Amino acid sequence: MIGLMAPDEGTVEVEGENFWAASLSRRDEMRRRFGMSFQEGALFDSMNVGENIAFALKRHTRMTPAEVRDRVSECLALVRLEGIEEKKPSELSGGMRRRVGFARAIALKPEILLFDEPTTGLDPITTDALARVMIRLRDRLNPTMVTITHDLKVAFAVAERVALLDAGKIQADLPPAEFEASDDPRVAAFVRGDAGEEAGDRREEVPE
Amino acid sequence: MNATAKIGLFAMAVLIGLAVLVLKIEDLPFGGKARAATAEAVFKDVAGLDDKSAVRIAGVRVGRIDGIRLLPDGTAVARLLFDSDVELREGAYGQVKNLGLLGDKYVDLYPGDPAKPVLPEGTRIPGSVPVEFDQLTKLAEEIGNDVKQLTGALSSSLGGETGEEKIDRIVDNVGALAEELRALVEANRANVDVTVANLKEFSSSIRETLARLDRILDENRPGVKGSVENIEELSEKLKTSADNLSSITGKIDKGEGTLGKLVNDETSHKNLNEALTSIKTGVEELRTTLTRINRIELDLGFYGEYATRTEESKGAFRIDVTPREGKFYRVELLGLPNGRRYDETFRYETSVDGGPPSVVTTKVTRTEDEFGLSAQLGYRFKDTTLRAGLIESRGGFAIDQHLLKDRLQLTAEAWDFGRDEGDAQVKLFGQWQSRGAMFFRAGVTDVINPAGRSFFLGAGIRWKDEDIKTLLPAAIGMLP
Amino acid sequence: MIPPRREAVSGRGVMAPFEAFGRLALVALEFHGRCVALLGLTIRGLFRRPFDGRAIATQVVRVGVEGLPVVLLTAVFTGAVLALQTYTGFQRFHAEAWVGSVVSLSMLRELAPVLTGLMVAGRSGSAMAAEIGSMRVTEQIDALVALATDPVQYLFVPRVLAGIIVLPMLVVLANAFGILGGYLVAVRLLGANPVVYMENSFQFLDLNDLWSGLIKAAAFGLLITLIGCQQGFDTRGGAEGVGRSTTAAVVLGSLAILVSDFFLTKVLF
Structure with missing residues (x-):
């Protein structure tokens, strides 16, 4: 996956530069241009929400505490969760945790935002709310966004391009409307939600 | 309480603990009586005495030994460190003593005659080592060595299978000997009885004779002749008893019984020597093998x-x-x-809407654990x-x-x-x-x-x- | 980054026992290699910015201050038992006077460092494995990487450093309390003369006895925390994996203490 998580094995080339061949400090520099949100939020449960969002700010910028505080509440406002800085991650619902995860990912104003399964395991209404937050982030911050999801609704709502990744290969790469109407058997099967004869175990979509 | 305060308290407790341990171990006194006086005591033998051993006066601990060194003349000198309120006067000396049987050694300090002048700081006083447990153990060791030699000799002549046989034989012989002795005594019972009776008579005669002699001397030798006769008779009896005794021991002397045979058995002596030699070679062989492995x-x-x-x-x-x-x-x-590492290249070709194909190439270097x-x-x-x-x-x-x-x-x-x-x-x-x-x-x-x-x-x-x-x-x- | 641990493949047939042995050897070598590698990364992390003093303080409190009651209780009872046992033994040849020396000498040189190490391995090594392990399975460690933070530096350095600092501190107090425990039993229970007992406790001690115990303790601190962190960091397989890592941290930590104790003792004296 794009080489932000410590990969089990391998080398990834990012924007022409070999990420894993780069020196450690260079890698961290590259990482600062990314924001990543994880499946379950992956919030640090030893810290409260505010500290979670401020984590990268405190470590990688020279902001004063007041500036950090302002930036944190700004990020929380972007994900529509004002004023929960003092709460612990364990006190939050699944949807809120993910939104805090988004807020943490955008704290450093990244150029590239990665979402790993942002809506898995959530009810349709929360899913819809998250999709709206994602659109909001897209429109306000204008980053390059890559979302990995199983949820076609989210994909079609958020993405400008939708790609289907199946059996290690990208099977299609189309704008949402064309993707939905595609007559490629695999894409069509996926859109219909038809497992067919050869039910694949791993199917993922890469909308961009 | 916040984290800093907790750490502060913890660190303080640790420092206090450390200080107490160090001071106690180094035997540095707390507070006032920090000053200590020193003296040196010369001993012929300080075996068992060590750095930090106690220095006592009349059994009261007043200090410790602070280093022992050897003098060129072969005696040892121990530096004594003690409370400065102890004053050594002329005639002071130290003595190495034991605290109990297993207890450690200490220096018993005799501070000298209170009437005499005080000795200066660091002065050298004589020391003595009384006869003590060490010598006793040494003596015991000597005795032990003798016993060991004895048993060693015994075991070397009685070890092994031939030895066992020999022991059997010895036991048999001893049995026979006892039997023989009994028979001998039985046979000579009469003689023995006579001998004993003679001895009794002899001693009473001597008594009588002495009394009589007294009387003779008193009576100015009128019956000297009778006395002489008496003495002759006495010596006759003595001779008989002596003859009897010698006839008993004579029989043993001549080696007539089994005991004699045992003492003079030539072959057993030879066997013994052979056995010993073979054991010796065996041990030597074993030793060479072991050295080779050790190398x-x-x-x-x-x-x-x-x-x-x-x-x-x-x-x-x-x-x-x-x-x-x-x-x-x-x-x-x-x-x-x-x-092990090897490269894998993945190439994805996609085209949007039949347009120019975009190519994504990903090179993945895989590594695997290896057991080398x-x-x-x-x-x-x-x-x-x-x-x-x-x-x-x-x-x-x-x-x-x-x-x-x-x-x-x-x-x-x-x-x-x-x-x-x-x-x-x-x-x-x-x-x-x-x-x-x-x-x-x-x-x-x-x-x-x-x-x-x-x-x-x-x-x-x-x-x-x-x-x-x-x-x-x-x-x-x-x-x- | 360090590649993750991989599962061994099981085999059958005649070669199975050899394979099992080979696997064991591989696992042992790998564990050894991982520890060395993570130690390398930890040492590197020590010199990279930012240096997180507050995180170290937190760990010092967790390992040291909060572990203190357990360690001291262990020390007091160890000293007490030691006094009781040596008394019954020494009484047989009238050497009761040396109970104090035996208690203090064995506490300082051996028992305080080892027992404190075992207690801390059970208490803090396992806690570290559990904490870092659950961070691993909930992707929090990945999140750290995504936030351009070296997880080894962020997680290992404060814990390992705290371990190296705190263990000798705990051992100093354990020494004192162990001697105290022996004193209480000897004087209160067995009726020894308090002054003579204390005198004998310290008469044969050398400062070297104290220092060597503390050096051992620092080494144990490094081993316990490093193994605890390593086990947590290499956790695989969800909640069950966290449980496995926690157990392994205690078992391997305790083993490391006992084995290294022998060699440390050999090197230090």
């Missing part, structure tokens, strides 16, 4: 290395067997977490060692240069001449051996290949032969 040295080691740039690490277990000086076999089991083996034969010439064989499961050779009495070692290794990257693996490093078992190394791996070249650091433990020989029996002892 083979076995060194074990563990080490880990970490390459800083490539972030690769490896761990190894090493066995060195040195059958004779200058030649050794080395076997290493290695865990190479990123041992090194096995080398090495020769050492003075300070240079050449090794050849398997290095990390590939053919290769190496050269070690030993410096500073083997504390420092410079090594060049080359192996895997046919690998994909083209050039061989070359590794250069220096290794420093600490005084203990630890060693540290640093150098450059994969010198020729720019992609793999990296600085590396390593550390390990090496147990030399002597360590293992002490460890091994202990380890075996731990087995159920």
